[in-house]
Amino acid sequence: MTEPIVKARGLVKRFGSVTALNGADFDLFRGEVLAVIGDNGAGKSSLIKCFAGAHVADDGTMWVNGKEVAFRSTQEAREQGIETVFQTLAVAPALDIASNLFLGREVRKKGFMGTVFRQLDKKGMRRQATEQLESLGINTLQDITQAVETLSGGQRQAVSVARAAAFGSQVIILDEPTAALGVRESGKVLDLIKDLKNRGLTVVLISHNMPQVYEVADRIHVQRLGKRAAVVTPKSASMTDSVGLMTGAIDIPDGEQQLSPV
Amino acid sequence: MGVSRVSEKASSEDAVGKEFEVERTVLRRIQMTLHRYPWLSSLVVLIAVLISFGLINERFLLPSTISLMVQQTVIVGTLAIAQALIILTAGIDLSIGSIMIFGQMVMANLAVFVVASNVLPIAGQNPYLAIFLGILAATVAGAVNGFLIVRFGLPPFIVTLGTWSVFMGLTLILFKSRTIQGPEMPDVMLILGEGFAVGPFFVTFGLIVMFALYFGVAWVLRNTAWGVHVYAVGDDPVAAKLSGINASRVLFSVYLVAGLIMGIAAFVTIGRVGSASPNVDPMLNLQSITAVVIGGISLFGGRGAVVGALLGAMIVVAVEMGLSLAGVDQAYRTAAIGILVIVAVGVDQWIRKVKL
Numbered sequence: 001m002t003e004p005i006v007k008a009r010g011l012v013k014r015f016g017s018v019t020a021l022n023g024a025d026f027d028l029f030r031g032e033v034l035a036v037i038g039d040n041g042a043g044k045s046s047l048i049k050c051f052a053g054a055h056v057a058d059d060g061t062m063w064v065n066g067k068e069v070a071f072r073s074t075q076e077a078r079e080q081g082i083e084t085v086f087q088t089l090a091v092a093p094a095l096d097i098a099s100n101l102f103l104g105r106e107v108r109k110k111g112f113m114g115t116v117f118r119q120l121d122k123k124g125m126r127r128q129a130t131e132q133l134e135s136l137g138i139n140t141l142q143d144i145t146q147a148v149e150t151l152s153g154g155q156r157q158a159v160s161v162a163r164a165a166a167f168g169s170q171v172i173i174l175d176e177p178t179a180a181l182g183v184r185e186s187g188k189v190l191d192l193i194k195d196l197k198n199r200g201l202t203v204v205l206i207s208h209n210m211p212q213v214y215e216v217a218d219r220i221h222v223q224r225l226g227k228r229a230a231v232v233t234p235k236s237a238s239m240t241d242s243v244g245l246m247t248g249a250i251d252i253p254d255g256e257q258q259l260s261p262v
Numbered sequence: 263m264g265v266s267r268v269s270e271k272a273s274s275e276d277a278v279g280k281e282f283e284v285e286r287t288v289l290r291r292i293q294m295t296l297h298r299y300p301w302l303s304s305l306v307v308l309i310a311v312l313i314s315f316g317l318i319n320e321r322f323l324l325p326s327t328i329s330l331m332v333q334q335t336v337i338v339g340t341l342a343i344a345q346a347l348i349i350l351t352a353g354i355d356l357s358i359g360s361i362m363i364f365g366q367m368v369m370a371n372l373a374v375f376v377v378a379s380n381v382l383p384i385a386g387q388n389p390y391l392a393i394f395l396g397i398l399a400a401t402v403a404g405a406v407n408g409f410l411i412v413r414f415g416l417p418p419f420i421v422t423l424g425t426w427s428v429f430m431g432l433t434l435i436l437f438k439s440r441t442i443q444g445p446e447m448p449d450v451m452l453i454l455g456e457g458f459a460v461g462p463f464f465v466t467f468g469l470i471v472m473f474a475l476y477f478g479v480a481w482v483l484r485n486t487a488w489g490v491h492v493y494a495v496g497d498d499p500v501a502a503k504l505s506g507i508n509a510s511r512v513l514f515s516v517y518l519v520a521g522l523i524m525g526i527a528a529f530v531t532i533g534r535v536g537s538a539s540p541n542v543d544p545m546l547n548l549q550s551i552t553a554v555v556i557g558g559i560s561l562f563g564g565r566g567a568v569v570g571a572l573l574g575a576m577i578v579v580a581v582e583m584g585l586s587l588a589g590v591d592q593a594y595r596t597a598a599i600g601i602l603v604i605v606a607v608g609v610d611q612w613i614r615k616v617k618l
Contacts, residue, residue: 073506092494092502103494103507120487122485
């Protein structure tokens with residue numbers, strides 16, 4: 001069996017008296033699109049926030065490329081090539097698109113002005129930002145110096161996804177990327193996900209929307225009551241089966257699950 | 263196939279964009295321009311104030327009056343840089359005047375040999391060391407604010423309300439309430455009050471220091487990662503953290519730098535006033551906030567340019583001077599500044615509502 005790119009065993013995360021993760025397992029294989037589904041409060045967001053470095057698990061172990069890791073900040077996860085598009089998007093609304101793309105890893109000018117005065121290479125960053133957005137087929141943004149708060153929901157989403165795609169060398173995690181979007185904008189985000197996969201990246205998609213999950217996912221991780229309830233594929237289980245797994249109406253024995261790559 | 267779908271969507275979205283283009287009224291264009299450059303409104307207001315008072319009274323635009331007005335902005339103008347930095351992080355500093363006075367009294371007492379400063383054996387030895395230690399004292403005071411806010415997560419309003427009293431008390435404990443007169447101090451202590459004539463205008467070294475600080479801080483905010491992070495943390499601290507910014511470190515550094523600027527303001531003030539007194543204008547805290555708000559920097563953080571604070575400070579001085587030349591009573595002038603602040607916040611709220 002191939003080694004998972006991200007693996008976790010027995011993750012526990014508590015918030016006061018609430019237990020969000022109660023011994024959750026997780027396996028993500030290179031090059032796949034893994035959907036994470038589950039009812040509200042099943043611990044989907046808490047799970048991926050552990051990999052993103054936004055949460056520190058209270059117990060359990062995580063591995064990236066077979067090496068044990070313990071992320072204390074999003075910066076540490078990024079250093080391992082894991083980028084996350086959070087549900088809240090984590091953009092600074094008043095800053096422009098280019099600044100947001102490079103937020104937290106700005107590029108300094110070469111030479112004296114950059115090393116001594118720490119001057120940023122604004123032109124270079126704007127050019128790269130434009131290229132990045134164009135390469136993802138997001139060409140409706142006329143002005144890269146536009147403040148993000150003047151953009152529509154879908155455009156903001158695109159900026160956030162572009163940021164992850166630009167820097168994520170291994171894994172890109174998307175938390176409910178289509179929740180706030182209309183049909184047409186959702187379709188665009190799904191196209192982006194397929195595009196990321198074609199580029200050889202590994203994608204984790206959290207979603208409530210079953211048709212979308214079945215359109216793009218290779219495997220489906222079902223989260224229930226803070227644990228992994230099952231892993232299925234769009235072929236092995238119908239949408240009704242998945243919903244049954246989410247609510248606990250049905251169970252699948254380990255042997256019939258898709259615990260290895262497709 | 264996928265490609266053609268994308269381009270179809272793009273073109274239809276462009277069409278939607280064009281519909282909006284037609285709907286844009288003049289007012290909406292103004293709103294959007296101000297959204298991008300919030301200090302523009304302050305510039306327009308300043309020019310309008312200068313023109314209208316100039317028409318009322320020809321003495322208002324005399325070089326001597328303008329020189330005086332510019333010099334009157336120097337204390338509040340310098341303190342407003344510190345306040346602007348802090349307000350950009352969605353904080354507020356009520357202790358600004360108190361820290362400035364603390365730094366000023368440390369400086370002056372160390373520069374002269376007086377009985378009151380019996381706790382300070384190095385007093386009267388070296389005025390340059392005194393200036394350095396005074397600025398350092400204010401920087402440390404700023405760092406104390408930053409530490410309390412970052413480490414314990416206390417609201418800046420409460421922390422600085424407390425330290426406002428603490429540093430005032432500390433100043434009185436250490437130095438009593440004795441005013442140190444200019445002639446008592448070595449000449450170098452008053453250097454920033456001196457200057458030279460440029461044509462009919464008089465330029466003090468204190469003014470040059472203030473303008474240099476504005477230029478320096480504005481450059482750093484625009485051109486360094488730290489500057490971008492100050493805006494990001496003020497705009498949305500959670501998003502900033504998720505984007506990998508160490509928000510605590512950015513916040514602390516802002517209060518530290520603000521303290522440093524207050525220390526420099528202390529030196530500027532000694533030069534401008536010609537003495538060091540713990541009884542300098544007690545309204546300096548509020549005046550610095552007034553300047554920042556009138557300058558189009560949002561109290562909610564993350565929006566505005568530091569140059570706005572300078573324009574704001576100048577507007578306040580110009581309105582005061584203009585009304586006073588027009589023979590308006592002091593009480594009415596105070597009220598007029600209050601109205602200006604409320605209008606400025608109203609305009610800020612309106613600008614923030616912009617959506618494409």
